[in-house]
Amino acid sequence: MTPSPRIAIVGAGPAGIYAADILLGRVPGARVDLIEKLPAPYGLVRYGVAPDHPRIRKITDALHEVLEHPSIRLLGGIDVGADVTVEELRAAYDGVILATGADLDVSLDIPGADLPGSFGAADLVAWYDAHPDVPRTWPLAAESIAVLGAGNVALDVTRILAKHAADLHRTDTPDHVLDALASNPVRDIHLFARRGPADVRFSALELRELGEQRDVDVLVDPAELELDEHAELMLEQFSQRRIILRTLREWAERPRAELRASRRIHLHFRQRPVRILGEQDVTGLEMERTVSDPLGRMQATGELVRHEVGAVYRAIGYRSSPVPGAPFDVDRGIIPNREGRVVGPDGAAIPRLYATGWIKRGPVGLIGSTKSDAAQTVQHLVDDLASAEPVVAASDPLAPLEGIVDWAGWLRIDEAERRAGAARGRERTKLVDRDDMIAHARGRDIAPAGPHENSTENAR
Template sequence: MTSSRPLSVALVGAGPAGIYAADILSKSGLEVSIDLFERLPAPFGLVRYGVAPDHPRIKQIIVALYKILQRGDIRLIGNVEIGKDVSLAELQKHYDAVIFSTGADRDAPLNIPGVELEGSYGAADFVSWYDGHPDVPRTWPLEAKEIAVVGVGNVALDVARMLAKHVEDLMPTEIPSNVAEGLRSNPVTDVHVFGRRGPAQVKFTPLELRELGQVPDVDVIVYDDDFQFDEGSEEAIRASNQTKQVVKTLIDWTLKEEEELTASRRIHLHFLHRPVEILGSDRVEGIRTERTELTGDGSVRGTGEFVDTPVQAVYRAVGYFSSPVPDVPFDERSGVIPNTEGRVLGDDGEYLTGVYATGWVKRGPVGLIGSTKSDARQTIAHVVEDAQAGRLHARTEDESDVGHDAMLAALEAAGVRYTTWQGWELLDAYEMTLGEQHEGTARERVKVVHRETMTAISRSEEHDGRLL
């Protein structure tokens, strides 16, 4: 970097991790120019495309992220996919540092027999469908009356709730019309959620769990046989008020009388059940679980007792997994970009100068959205340290090739129809107007799903108004 210009930095991924990192870098004291790349025409990542539409409070995080990008000192470059539209080498030519915050967008594997059967689905794919992600099919096979959800995190609860909830209760949300149409014919009666450990080890948050019990015409059923507490469980309850609240809510549900359970749909929460096989010949016909028991420290072991539950679909919600970026090192086993505190490591174990990672692609899909802030601070501290030590330089001898204007010129020369923050404001306003014009139930917005329409609206180009 020369002293005559600011540090030029590219952040790849405009979800919470990327936006928080950009914000922290902008306030670091360095003179810096920041471009935030996003492969979709719209920003906000999993907050827009990974949070269930009936969680407006969580989506309020978008308001905070919006205010950061609205300032204008962090420039959004959307509809640009790294490795397809722009290579890592091109980014390194135009920027002194590149920070990857691409998140986790696919399902972690569940390696049990039968996982490949028709009717076995990844939760991430289902979430992308009901959130109107532009790159997934517009239909979903909702044919099962009895369904299993494997996992005991918030995503598992979201999936179970979205499967069991009546579509009329989702209409005030931003649920896309094709999703509403699909859910309207959903024949589901029972959703079974399976977790291999006990009630004190689940990953639900208290709020998510309480909301599950408030869904109209849906009963939540728990079983006395699934309640077991060891010393590790008691310690977890003492150490965490959240765990204490979750356990109390679950215990309260065990006290419900059978005559109170009158809803047309039911969500069954099964603890101490380890899924071992998805049953069926050509398609899902059931799920086999092994009863487990706590060992004293909160972990479990199998008992050798197996239970078969008839279901016609299985949703795997055992965690998210990151996808590799072309030419960027990737650990296929852990699903992360290899790094030390955010500094990316090459195949030889040495630092790749000027290449960093933050968020879930750095540490794995753990922690809530807000925890990405502390993670970003660690990465940005190393960016600042390396910049002050003079280690960061764009890989070009021509200084006119460095920075925002040079990057946009390269994109235009390549025919890439990139979008900007101003373009997102146009798309945002368009979706809000669709919500205002919606017949019947008032809606905050109607989400545009069709990628070409999203791009055209963002670029003030003519379009046919196709939403799906």
């Protein structure tokens, strides 16, 4: 009898969990190990979505159901490249899927980008989402802030920086973040997009949320909403862009006498960053006005505009970290692959090695779009299984590792967070310290969860 294939998936975020679900649907007898660097699963949903977006975080309910499958083992706290190598995994499994996502900011190559007070959005998001591997403190000292970007991450950063801490008390935000936001002195946040209002990548719903915050006004200069030939064409073709422009015009038409909030968000279009000003710290930002040609290509005008700000956040994109032992295309920020099959320097597919999610195609698309991406990768893996000899491993490379957080351990962490939240009148409060998370996973301080079929003790 042919043994059931064993598959390792590195990364327990949406991309990895969707891949596991699809794989088990196509190969019902397969056994899947989901290997995660952090003590908690869910990746971007847990550590990349703003805390005031509970409807997006509800995706974890669906991911939770997948992880309950008896053929899946969740193995958290394992750093591939340090605790175990890709080669060791390839030698022990019939297939290895890399689904490690994108965790770094795209750099901004302009003078002053390295000044204190110049930050990447990914770092701020990790801080307010209580990532266990980032510092607990954040320097919220500026009264005027610039955010660079025209996507939903830029909106998230702008919204959280403008939000009053009291309006996050019902979320899972930990106390150290709430305390910092409560003392945030910010009064003005300037959000800059390089292109015009018909070319931004915001979703219409998230844009409108900017104006739904308590004691926050959104200001738009009507002159910045003038449309050129390219913009008119975009509005004819895309309904979402028409909705976005309608929202912007509503804000631009508000009488200034009605704008009395203590915090203001200023939206600017057709400006690109030229340099960040300051000697010891950020003191301002120099931008150049842009225009679009009939094909939508951005053109520089040479007209410079200066804004006095004390901090600059770039939200211009994410990039992936290399996975030690796997090929990596530094220029594109992905693992080189052909439809999910990882290829080496010679262009040949590396046996039993695959990629899915942002590490495969770059940081584009919404969380749900990783499903179709995973389906493509999994299908190639399934096709390869049909013609490959089963792997007979001499040993399990994960067996000697200590401190693994399995499914039962994660349920204990989850319960501890829910208890902490209940004490504050909310659904949960995140645990932040890695050691605390592991302690709860081992059953300290709370009653252990009941047995689960995919814990390390019960698997195989």
